Structure formats: C-alpha cells, structure tokens
Amino acid sequence: MTEYGRGPGSEPWHPEDPLYGDGGWEGQQAHVGQQSAYGGQQQHHYPQQPGFGDWDDQQAAYGQTQQHQYDPQQHQYDQQQQYDPQHQQHYDPQNYAAQGQGQQPYDQGGWGDGTGAQQPHVPYPADPADLYGQQPVGPGGEQPDFYGTQDAYPPPEPPGRRRTEPEPETDWDPGPDQGEHAFFAGGDDEDDEPGERRGRGDRRGRGDKGTGGKGKGGKGKKGRNGTACLLVVVVLGGGLAGVGYFGYQFYQNRFAPAPDFAGSGTDQKVTVEIPKGAEGYVIGQKLKAAGVVKSVDAFVSAQANNPDGNKIQAGAYILKKEMSAASALDMMLDRKSQANVLVRPGERNVQVYKAIDQKLELASGATQKAAEKEYKSLGLPDWANDNKDIKEPLEGFLYPGTYPAAKGMKPETVLKEMVSQANEAYGKYDLEAKARELKLESPLQVITVASLVQAEGKTHDDFRKMAEVVYNRLKPTNTETNQKLQFDSTFNYLKNESNINISESEINSNQDPYNTYTQKGLPPGPIGNPGDDALKATMNPTHDGWIYFVATDGENNTEFAKTYAEFQRLKDKFNEASAN
Template identity: 30%
Template sequence: MPNDFNELFDTHAQWVDSNEAQPNNLQPPKPPVSRHEMRQRRRRKRRRKMMITAIALVVVLVVGGGAFFGAKAAFRHLEHDFQNESTDYTGSGTEDVWFTVDTGEGVGSIAQKLVKADIVKNADTFASTVSANNSILYPGMYRLKKHLPSVAVVKILSDKTKATGFLEVKAGERSTDVIDHAVQLSGIDKAQFDAVVSSGGQGILPPEAGGKFEGWFEPGIYDVKKKGTTASSILKQLVDKRVAKLDGLHVPAGGERENILAMASIAECEVNRSEYYGKVVRVILNRIDHNMPLGMDTTVAYGANVTANKLTDAMLSDASNPYNTRINKGLPPSPISTPGDDAIKAAMNPVQGDWLYFVTTNLQTGETKFVATEDEFSKIRQEYKTQNPNAN
C-alpha cells in the first residue's frame, strides 16, 4: 500500500521549493482580453479546486485506514470526468468563421481541420460525438464559430440545409436547372456557361453526346466555389463523373450509350417509383418495334421548355418541336433529364413484357398500370380520371 500511495502522489501532486530562486522580472498577470476568457479562467479555478479536494479526500481515507483502493478508483473516475471536460469547449462560441467539408471527406480529416481552425478543442472528442449520435456530415461551406462544443458543431454539419457553396445535382433534373443553380452558387456570370453550352461542350462532352449536355451530368454534390473555378471546369467535372459512372456500370459506348441515357431519362420523368423504370423502357422498345410514336408527354414538355402539367393542346400538336414524340417516331434527339443509376440499369436490362401503354392511375401513391391493348388502356385511363377528378 505505501508504494501505491507514493505512486498516487508522484503522479498527481506538485511540490514547490520555497527556497528556489524566483525570477526578478515577474509581471502582474495580464487582464483577460474578454468576458469569455474571464469565464474560462473561473472554470479552470473551479476544476483545480475539485482536484485538490479529491486528493485531500484520498489522503484522509488512507491515513484513517479507509478503503484506499476504493478511494483511488473514485479519484480516477473524477480525473476521467475532469479530462473529458477539458477536451471540449463550452458556451456558444466566439467569432464567426467559415468552414468547408469536402466531398467524400472522412470524419478524422474533418475533426483535424476543426481543431486547426480552433472551432473544436479535441479531434477525438469530436469524432466520438459524431459516432455516438450516428451522424452523417454533409459536404458544403458552413458558418460556424470558434470555441464551440463538439455536439453543437456536429448538429450543424449534419444538417445539409446549413451548407452553402456546393452544387447538388439530382436525378430527374434538367441541365438548364443544374446550370442555373451553379450560376447562383458559384457567382460566375451565366454568359460564361452559355458560351460553353453554345460551343457544343468542346473538350468536355464525348462525341456520342452530339454537343448536348442533357443527360451527361452525374448526380452528386460538387464544390463550385473553389479558387480558380470556371464555368468550363464546373461542367467538365459533372461530365467526367458521369462518364466514369457509365464506364463503371458497363454501359456500352458510342451511340448505344446515348440511346440508353435517352430511355433512362424518359423513365426517370414518366414515373416516380424505380420499380416501374424497366417497364417504361420496355414500352418504349415495344412501340419502336411496332413503328408507333412513343407518345410521351414528358418529351413534348421538354421541347416546349415547360413541365408536363403545363402542356397545352397547341404544344401537343406542334410538329416543329423535335421532342414531340406524339408526332415524331423514335427516340428524342437527346435525353430529357439527368437519369439516376436505377433508371440507367433498367434501360440496360428492361423487364420482358408486351406492354404498349401505361398510366399512373394514382397521383398520390404513384401507382402505375401497364397494358398491351387499346381497350385495356381505355379502362386504366378512365380509372385515372375517376381517382384524380381535378387532374388535367
């Protein structure tokens, strides 16, 4: 026991030699630079008092023949709590600071950057907080403060509505909407994007795209505020990611790749449940085999630059619209949206069936029915009108 007792004091006690020479240039302590620092100093003093009290308690128990080992365990528990508290900031933070989480960046890297920026106090404490809360940290630029508790930082970084400066490309979006969003986030003049698009994406798009960006943006999140970013570099980043994804999915190259993207984009826009993508593609292929026009309102709407629910009779009968698949046979001149992985896979391996028609009979649930004859089509069309009396 004496050895343990001496070890305890060797570890936790500090002795001062009163005869040791003191420096002659002692200065009075500098006043705190802020109220925040004053509060921090008061907290440190309270913690020191707690440590001294704990040591004193151990001494009393040992001298009095008490349960030394129990006291030592209690002390270690107190010390653990003290150390945990000292590895995290408290309060609401100090000055504002911008912080960036990069796409694909791990928790460890984020934690180190937060410590370097003096936002959190300890990288391990931050990582533990992320793990304890099962949080997902989203890429983006965030407005934070220095000296924040880890839990406050995790709460902000796991809320993607707080992120700025990162472009999110979603499946089903049109390229024009993606570019408009990129303009807003990057601050780059839209005329620069228009110039790249007008040039047919030279040096960016593969030959099979035919100079059109539609369908060639990969869904995901992209940093569009990095230093040196241009309209051309943003568009190239989106296209390069798409080409890499198509290669990874083993989508055939050349003209067949463009056709697959076109069919996938129609499926993405026509139905809102992935389980139907393969059936929509089968309808497209069956109609082409039967020398029938596709008759897809979504393609007509794309060519008229409106959404499908804004179509008019005049638009539906406009033969000058090259995307009017009610009149023009075959696939449209290009994809009509950004298809996601599920739609692309369905276009590569569509299910078997003899369907020539389909109708989304319930707009609330997305339920869609597929049939092979005109009589069956009339029935599901009537079902649609009955279930959706206010629809066009």
C-alpha cells in the same frame, strides 16, 4: 663498514649461482673463465649494496662518480658482451685493501698509486669493437673523451632514470594530462608533492613560462572542471525535462480529454468541403485545417457520442471558426449550413444551372453561359453529343448527387465535378455492348432511354416496365404507335415546362425533334439526368409485353397496359381522377 658505503659488504657470487652473469644495468658479468686485469682473478658480481640503490646515491658513495660513457649507437649492454681485461676494472669492496695486487684505494676522480698521486681517468670505450683493439690515446697519455664534443649524444642514464623525449614546446595548451579525462582529472598543481616526478605531465605548468597556461596556483583546471560539471547538469536537466514532456504527452494522449474550443464559434465564417466517402477522422482533419475545431480527436469523440454523427454527407458546409466539436457537428447536420448544390435524379440542366448561380451568388444565367462556352473542356466522354440537334450538350452528364458550391468558387469547377461523377457511374458498365444488345445505336441512346425512364416512372418496378414500353415502341413491328414514343416528358422538355395537360392541337403542330408525338424514335439526346436506379432498369427491362401506361392519379400511381383497349380504360380512370 666497507669503504664504499654504510653497512657490511656481501659475499661474492659463486659462478654456479643461477643469477651469475645476469646482465643488468648495475654491471655486466664476464663469461666464466674470463680473468680480471688485476691478478688474473675471476671476476665476481656482487649484489647491489643498500648505498647503491639509486644512481644519485651511487654518486654520493663514490664521491665524484666516474662517468662511464657509452655510444648509444654502438655500445650494447648485453649479457653476451665481453670486455678487454685491460680496460675492465672490477673491485671487491670488502677485500680491496687486503689484496694488494696493484689495486689502489678509490680516490677522488681517479685511482691512487699508493703514493697519493692522481691517476688518469679511464673511460669505457666508445666503440665495442675497440675492446679488442688498441685504444687511441690523446695528449698527455689520456684517452679522448668521446662524449665531450658538441655533436656527441648525452651519456646514457640507468633504466630507472630514463625519461621520454620531451615534446616540442608550443603555444597550444593541451589541458589536462592526455591519459586522463578532463572531468576526472585531479585538482590544480598545488596537489602535487614537491619533487614529485611528473614526466610529460610537467607541461601543465608551462603557464609560468609565459606560454599561455595557468601555471601553478591558477584556476584553469578548476574552471574546466566547473564547466564540465555544469555541462553534465545541463544534459541531465534536459533529459529529465524531455522525459517529463513526453510523459505529459503520453498522459494527455491516453487519459486527458482532447483539446476543444468552447461555445458556438466566432462571427468569422469559413467554407469546408468534405469529399465523397470521407469518414470521421478525415472530416475532423478538414475542420481542424480550416480552424473550425481545435483537434481531430475532439470531433471524432463528438461524432461517436451523437447518434446521427455518421449521417454527414459529402459537400460544402458553411461553418464558423473556433467552434466546439459538438457545435460543429450539429451545424453540419443542419441543411441550412450546407453550401452544396443538390442534383436530383431526373432533374434538367436548366434547373441545376439556376441552383449553382444561387449558391455561388452569381447573376442569373452565368452558369449556363459557362456551360455553353466550356463544355468541351469539362471531361465529357467521346460518345457524347453525337447528334447535331442536341439542345443541351451537358444534359444527362450532371450526375445526381451533392456537390460543393460556395461563394468564390467558379461554376466550371462545380460542373466539372458533376461530369466526373457521371463518367465514373457510366464507366461501371459496358454501354457500347449494352447498346448493341438493346438494338440501340450508341451509348448516348442508352442514357437517353434512361432519362425517359427516370422522367416517366415513379418506382423501381415502374422503371423496368417503362423501359420495356420504350423498346417495344421503337420496334419496327410496332403498329400501335408506329414507332412513336408519344411521351409528354419530351414535349415538356422542349417547352421547358412540366405540364401534363397538353392539347392535341399544340402537340400535333410542333415538329421539333424533341416532340415524340410527331417524330419517330428517340429524341436527339437525354431530357434530364438519370439516376443509378433508372440506368440499371434501362439495361434490365421486363419482357411482359407492356406498350401503354397512364398515371391514373396524375402523379404517383402509374399503370401499364398491353393493348389499346386496356389503355383506353386507364385513360378514362385518369380523366375521372382529374375531374374530382
């Protein structure tokens, strides 16, 4: 037993020990050769005894521990620091009683003098610089306490007991410890052991002080953990639902039949316009947008399963809402459902106007009046209407084809689409160059010849021969007809008729510019709307010398002749066929 604690003391360290002079918190060693203030003996540093392992335990071992106070701004516990031998007091706990060199047993609060008198308390110097100078002495012979004032720093604590500066108190509760996620934080404060040091974590219990926290035994952290768990469940549940939804959609798209209505539809009718060149998918989109079919895929599937599915033409169709895809396809293939106006090759404008009136359910003549009023705004080319005697400004520009024409549409809209189609067809050719090549005056005359070819010919071969007949009769060297065409079709256009039995007296008495029996050259403008075949034949006629022709059967069979004698034989053949 030693005087300083329970258990035997230890041997002093030898100066050659590698750890000799190690400057820990438990004590700073003087340099080798430095003498103690007590008998000039060399100081020795002793290992910490079991009773000195904790700061509080040291205090208990000494009774009332002498508080060594330091100035944290000045005093550094450094291995190289030296102390004034007069102030440095070091004690050998095992040999203290036997040394007898003025060293007295440690008494309560100070050093005894052998007589039981209490010696004054000797603190460490406040300033290391004073270790080598004279220390100030207060009243009564005591040195002043540098840490006893209000403005002094608190005395330092051992490294093992130092704490981080507390953060300022606020009304905001930061929740769980900053170093750990709220979801993975432990239970409430009841899980902590009594006396366990938490450091900054003690802020979790500030609710006991009225700062708004839950305090010990509260349910704040458990509530947060429950909320976090619920959030995770919601997220996972939403993810599983999303995966299930997309999985279902994938199955529906790949394996399930396309959504489709059942039956032939409701009583509600709609008009669907199919653009030129549209195929199955585009048609399906138009039908779905109008509410006719339920899905595009259903219509595409029905079209693929129908051998006539690809025969749907551009135009307007009157259909019903909510039809099965198969029923909608069948109705579109039926001409009765088509809300279109059809312009046939060679058809005159007066016939087209009448058809538009019927499709749009307008009064008779409404479309013709609109054409006469609005023809300049419908997109005609610059070379159109180059003759003041033209009777119909849109003649030759209502290009043959099928066009949407349903109730509610304006006639100008339908006509504009036809003119646009004519511009596209005529724009494929350099008509000005062709006009010069064919000894014609303008592109309009090319269209005029094409209208004559279309009106008089029946087949492709007829069209080319008929074109040669026109050019040969227009030649200045023509002595057979003297540059007169003498076409019945022009006179019938003038009269708005289709009569092949015209008396010579009637013909010869009419001097209208469109009467090619009495007027030389071409009529002022086209007499109908030529098709593409007739237009191509006009620009590529035969060169066989044809100048006469006769429809020997009165309708379909047209025969050609190079001389007037041959023409007379063909005319007799026609008269015989007409008599029968």
